[in-house]
Amino acid sequence: MSPDAPKPDAPKNDAYEALIAHARETAALEQVAGRLSWDQETHMPRGAAAQRAEEMAAMEGVLHARRSDPRLRDWLAAVTPTEPVAEAQLAKIRRAWERAGRVPARLSQEIARVTSVAQGIWAEARARDDVAAFLPTLAEVVRLKREEGAALATGGDAYDALVDDYEPGMTGADISAMFDALRPRLVDLRGRILGASSRPAALHGSFGADTQIRLARDLAGAFGYDFTRGRIDIAVHPFSSGAGDDVRITTRIAESDPFNCFYSTIHEVGHAIYEQNIDPDYALTPIGGGVSMGVHESQSRICENQLGRSRAFTGWLFAQMRERFGEFGISSEEEFFATVNRVEPGFIRTEADEVHYNLHVMLRFDLERALIRGDLEVADLEEAWNSRFLADFGVAVDRASNGVLQDVHWSVGLFGYFPTYTLGNLYAGALHGAMRRALPDLDDQLAAGDLSGATGWLREHVQRHGGLYTPHQLISTAIGEEPGAGPLLEYLEAKFGAIYGV
Structure with a gap:
């Protein structure tokens, strides 16, 4: 379903249209993944937790591949924005592509899998006031987020790199x-x-x-x-x-x-x-x-x-x-x-x-x-x-x-x-x-x-x-x-x- 890469002699707006079409499909898939998370919090049967973790990891694998798609580099190079909306769209696409490229697909999927399981473990531990039941899982989440932060920071502060996901430019x-x-x-x-x-x-x-x-x-x-x-x-x-x-x-x-x-x-x-x-x-x-x-x-x-x-x-x-x-x-x-x-x-x-x-x-x-x-x-x-x-x-x-x-x-x-x-x-x-x-x-x-x-x-x-x-x-x-x-x-x-x- 992804658009074909533009031919070398294609007009620059063709590259822009290809970028936006790719981004729209990625956003639609992100919304599907979000609906899985919503269901997990509201209606999902408790016994489905392990399967949902695999589903979330699979979705993250697809999304990571789209966000880091090497065609994005070529399309971005072929476009010079001429108005504010296009400029903002391209800046967002470029930022997401650069950040996705720093995080290995393996790590991205493992974070999705572990945090999906961790959510249920946390809820049960919270209901029982049982910290010990949650800490091993939290330790695994922290290990993975430290690794992700280090990958994103490329030698800088790992925590700053994680903050940047939520508030760009903030340290x-x-x-x-x-x-x-x-x-x-x-x-x-x-x-x-x-x-x-x-x-x-x-x-x-x-x-x-x-x-x-x-x-x-x-x-x-x-x-x-x-x-x-x-x-x-x-x-x-x-x-x-x-x-x-x-x-x-x-x-x-x-x-x-x-x-x-x-x-x-x-x-x-x-x-x-x-x-x-x-x-x-x-x-x-x-x-x-x-x-x-x-x-x-x-x-x-x-x-x-x-x-x-x-x-x-x-x-x-x-x-x-x-x-x-x-x-x-x-x-x-x-x-x-x-x-x-x-x-x-x-x-x-x-x-x-x-x-x-x-x-x-x-x-x-x-x-x-x-x-x-x-x-x-x-x-x-x-x-x-x-x-x-x-x-x-x-x-x-x-x-x-x-x-x-x-x-x-x-x-x-x-x-x-x-x-x-x-x-x-x-x-x-x-x-x-x-x-x-x-x-x-x-x-x-x-x-x-x-x-x-x-x-x-x-x-x-x-x-x-x-x-x-x-x-x-x-x-x-x-x-x-x-x-x-x-x-x-x-x-x-x-x-x-x-x-x-x-």
Whole structure:
């Protein structure tokens, strides 16, 4: 099905068309592989794990061969882009080809096979709080990712090479500088909040699963999720999967904590609408997906936090919850807003409040960087995690599922991914400021449960462009200035300073 290589005397645009046709077919196969992963997380029978690992390895073998196809070199040499879309397409194709050529096919397939199996082993170990059952498999994943990082780095820093998969151009040094800028003011804000004389009430009660999922679907629709091109399922670890006309999300349900379901859903919808709103002309091409995981995370975090946890929108959500669940112990919109934004040191990153969230990411960044560099071995990981958590959060980890086993990322080989969560928060803070300047009546819209103005602004300034621009170009243009930590920190200090009187 692959296009034939152009003849030596073929016009240059023939080479470009051959490249795009090859890239479209590769992207289609990547979506098929993604659907296998989605099924593994949602509906696959447990006994199918070993077979699925072989299926994933086979798919990766096909994809690696396409990404490293030697014809790509000739086609790329035959094309000189003359307009921005072609330039962006070719840059993406060239980058993928160069990176694929550095990683042996054997290694690429073995990573796919081992991480597919590891995902199930992690889930079972997490359910039993059994670290020992998972560590041998994690050690194998780390060994393979170290090898991949070294191959990609060609003598440079292996961790930087892995980060580059998720945030092109970003390095460990850049991340450390970003965290150094954030940490002092975050720690100071946390200290003032935890020392405040009054604290918002916690949510108590039982909230039926069926009612939760119905409201979650309504929230997804309010934030612009197109159910004709997507669906919601339940998973251990919420995620978004797919692109274009098939973008699926998952959430999770705890009857004692409906916020977990509602805000996980809003978060994943932020990812999903990014993919659904990319210019359809870019579908199944190299620029037909989100430009980076940092930008992707900015879309989920601005939906979840700056919009979904705002005073205006929580007023609307409070009315929805009272209508569907009846009285649940919170007496006013103001009290509900404070409860939604309650700051409390907790074990779970995905449930963390906005003040603590980035501290969770910093912990993971330091540990995974040390693992890839060989400064930390897997056998010592749990002790390192628990010691660092106690130092950062002042709470001792009580069980492995609240500690080193809580995240799926390392089991599936996503080393270098965690820092993009905080980068996404920085971008979200900057985008939120620009959005409010552009939409002076935003709070009135949010109070009515109307997200169309906000999501329309995101679609226009970020989402529709897909991978046409670099992450830095995209965000800088959207906000009209250089992105930095300032807007996020100012937003957090203003919001939580007001709630806690600090």
